[in-house]
Amino acid sequence: NAGVTQTPKFRILKIGQSMTLQCAQDMNHNYMYWYRQDPGMGLKLIYYSVGAGITDKGEVPNGYNVSRSTTEDFPLRLELAAPSQTSVYFCASTGRGYTGELFFGEGSRLTVL
Amino acid sequence: GIQVEQSPPDLILQEGANSTLRCNFSDSVNNLQWFHQNPWGQLINLFYIPSGTKQNGRLSATTVATERYSLLYISSSQTTDSGVYFCALNRDDKIIFGKGTRLHILP
Numbered sequence: 001n002a003g004v005t006q007t008p009k010f011r012i013l014k015i016g017q018s019m020t021l022q023c024a025q026d027m028n029h030n031y032m033y034w035y036r037q038d039p040g041m042g043l044k045l046i047y048y049s050v051g052a053g054i055t056d057k058g059e060v061p062n063g064y065n066v067s068r069s070t071t072e073d074f075p076l077r078l079e080l081a082a083p084s085q086t087s088v089y090f091c092a093s094t095g096r097g098y099t100g101e102l103f104f105g106e107g108s109r110l111t112v113l
Numbered sequence: 114g115i116q117v118e119q120s121p122p123d124l125i126l127q128e129g130a131n132s133t134l135r136c137n138f139s140d141s142v143n144n145l146q147w148f149h150q151n152p153w154g155q156l157i158n159l160f161y162i163p164s165g166t167k168q169n170g171r172l173s174a175t176t177v178a179t180e181r182y183s184l185l186y187i188s189s190s191q192t193t194d195s196g197v198y199f200c201a202l203n204r205d206d207k208i209i210f211g212k213g214t215r216l217h218i219l220p
Contacts (some may be wrong), residue, residue: 040154048206048207048208101146101161102201
């Protein structure tokens with residue numbers, strides 16, 4: 001059972017480049033989340049989804065986009081990378097929304113130079 | 114939106130000591146979880162505890178939802194307990210994290 005899988009684990013981008021962070025879960029969870037964690041800081045919610053075809057903004061959505069075409073996948077897109085987006089990105093999922101435990105991927109470390 | 118405050122922000126203890134970490138929140142929530150982020154960055158579920166008390170070995174947690182706080186107790190600390198402890202709250206499908214308590218256990 002793989003749980004929540006994120007790729008890539010590490011990536012270096014140049015300013016202005018675009019990329020997609022992939023997140024997949026095999027637990028048939030409806031709810032999925034993207035967070036960013038800056039050095040020494042807590043986790044900030046970027047976007048979340050309550051099911052296929054439904055996404056919504058979190059605390060810090062600017063500069064990012066998401067889609068949820070399937071229950072399993074929740075990719076995060078950075079269109080024009082900026083140094084302020086240097087961070088560790090975590091994807092998470094939970095099965096029961098209001099009552100479920102949250103499970104995390106191992107994180108993707110992104111550096112924008 | 115809902116506010117989540119954790120205290121203390123930093124805590125340094127000698128191995129074997131006990132500690133209490135606190136999470137206060139500003140509004141009613143659907144559930145609450147405690148996580149440990151180890152020095153390698155991995156986030157580990159400790160407790161899913163919307164109310165009541167749970168225990169797991171040297172760790173226990175209590176949430177008093179009516180008074181909007183949760184406590185995490187660590188007894189007989191070990192160096193492997195070092196890291197950052199986060200509480201996370203679910204309200205209206207958003208799961209919001211506190212800023213964490215950074216715990217250092219000295220050998």
